[in-house]
Structure formats: C-alpha cells, structure tokens
Amino acid sequence: QSALTQPASVSGSPGQSMTISCTGTSSDVGNYNLVSWYQHHPGKAPKLMIYEVSKWPSGVSNRFSGSKSANTASLTISGLQAEDEADYYCCSYAGSSTWVFGGGTKLTVL
Amino acid sequence: EVQLVESGGGLVQPGRSLRLSCAVARSTFDDYAMHWVRQTPGKGLEWVSGISWDSGSIGYADSVKGRFTISRDNGKNSLYLQMNSLRAEDTALYYCAKGLSSRWNYSSFDIWGQGTMVTVST
Numbered sequence: 001q002s003a004l005t006q007p008a009s010v011s012g013s014p015g016q017s018m019t020i021s022c023t024g025t026s027s028d029v030g031n032y033n034l035v036s037w038y039q040h041h042p043g044k045a046p047k048l049m050i051y052e053v054s055k056w057p058s059g060v061s062n063r064f065s066g067s068k069s070a071n072t073a074s075l076t077i078s079g080l081q082a083e084d085e086a087d088y089y090c091c092s093y094a095g096s097s098t099w100v101f102g103g104g105t106k107l108t109v110l
Numbered sequence: 111e112v113q114l115v116e117s118g119g120g121l122v123q124p125g126r127s128l129r130l131s132c133a134v135a136r137s138t139f140d141d142y143a144m145h146w147v148r149q150t151p152g153k154g155l156e157w158v159s160g161i162s163w164d165s166g167s168i169g170y171a172d173s174v175k176g177r178f179t180i181s182r183d184n185g186k187n188s189l190y191l192q193m194n195s196l197r198a199e200d201t202a203l204y205y206c207a208k209g210l211s212s213r214w215n216y217s218s219f220d221i222w223g224q225g226t227m228v229t230v231s232t
Binding site: 001003032034036038040045046047048051052057087089091093096097098099100101102103104 | 145147154155156157160162167168169170171172173205207210215216217218219220222223224225
C-alpha cells in the first residue's frame with residue numbers, strides 16, 4: 001500500500017487551466033476505474049470533486065474534469081478561480097477492500 | 111442533508127486504546143459503505159479502514175492492521191473504530207466518510223465529518 005504520487009505543488013493564474021497528475025501502479029490506478037479526487041481547504045472537511053475517474057458528484061462545477069491513462073490519473077481544472085486554491089488528493093481502490101490516497105498537491109492561484 | 115459527527119478523540123499514552131465513534135444523521139445509514147480516513151499534522155490524507163454496508167467486507171491499511179478494528183451498528187446509525195496499541199505515529203485528525211453509492215462497496219467518499227483529533231503522547 002504505497003501512496004500514489006502527486007506533485008507537491010502547482011500554481012497558475014486566474015483563468016488558466018491546470019492539470020494535477022496522480023501516478024500509481026497496475027495494482028491500483030491501472031487496475032480499476034475507481035479513482036477519485038478530493039478538494040481540501042484547511043480546517044474544512046474534504047470535498048469529493050470527481051469519482052470513478054471522470055464522473056461529477058451533484059453540485060460540482062464542470063470546470064473540474066478527470067481522466068486516466070494506464071497507471072496515471074489526472075485532474076484538470078479549467079478557468080482557475082481564487083476559490084480553487086486548496087489541497088487536492090487523488091485516491092484509488094487498491095483491491096481487497098483497501099484504498100490508497102496520493103500525497104496531495106497544493107494548488108496556488110497567483 | 112446527511113451529517114457525520116465524529117467523537118471519542120483525545121490525548122492517550124502510547125500503547126493504550128481509544129474508541130472513535132461516528133454518528134450519521136439524516137441518511138439511510140445501513141445502505142452505505144463507511145470509512146475512516148486520517149490526516150497527520152502537516153501531512154496528507156491516509157485511508158485507515160473501511161466497512162461495507164452489510165459488514166461483509168472490511169479492509170485496513172497496513173499501518174493499522176492488527177491494531178485497529180472497524181465496526182458498525184446499523185440500528186444506531188453509528189460507525190466505530192477501536193484503536194489498540196496506539197503509537198505516536200497514529201497522532202492525527204480522524205475523519206469518518208460515507209460511500210457515495212447505495213449498496214456498492216467500491217464507491218468514493220462523498221460526505222465527510224469534521225474529524226476528531228487523536229494525540230498519542232506521554
């Protein structure tokens with residue numbers, strides 16, 4: 001159960017698009033279409049943004065989109081806004097009723 | 111709106127035990143998988159344990175296997191985490207989280223509580 005690999009930080013200007021990668025293995029990301037993404041503002045509960053690689057939960061903006069290729073999943077945020085500044089975590093099912101998170105990526109909107 | 115409220119955290123000495131609870135309001139609790147996820151100070155999220163809607167499937171992170179036990183009481187709309195042989199590295203904010211899809215054990219975590227803090231220290 002090794003953590004998925006995410007960049008520690010990314011930054012972009014308002015209006016730009018940003019992509020955060022999440023690299024796992026053939027035992028987790030590559031083996032299941034069960035990757036999700038969470039937005040976490042400090043002091044608040046994490047919020048589900050994308051599930052099952054590319055699906056939107058009710059109420060989440062379609063500025064957020066997800067994709068996957070082999071062992072790497074990606075979260076793309078289009079039209080960056082100040083309120084998008086947060087920590088983002090990917091998570092994948094890893095078999096045998098277990099899940100694994102990525103190390104998290106701090107998004108800064110310049 | 112579904113609400114999850116964790117309780118039971120606190121300061122505990124290494125080697126001792128603690129039991130966390132998560133009360134679920136305004137939901138058909140017994141139709142959903144439930145999970146515990148923790149965040150260590152200054153670090154990221156770590157999935158700790160999960161239990162299926164019918165308690166038939168249970169999983170643990172390697173870091174807690176053999177020391178922590180997850181359970182649920184559907185009659186009380188409650189989730190539990192019994193933590194034994196606690197270590198300093200278990201110090202974290204513990205969240206409970208609800209599965210998104212009814213009666214499906216592979217769904218993401220759509221609703222989270224605010225967390226309860228566990229500090230393991232002498």
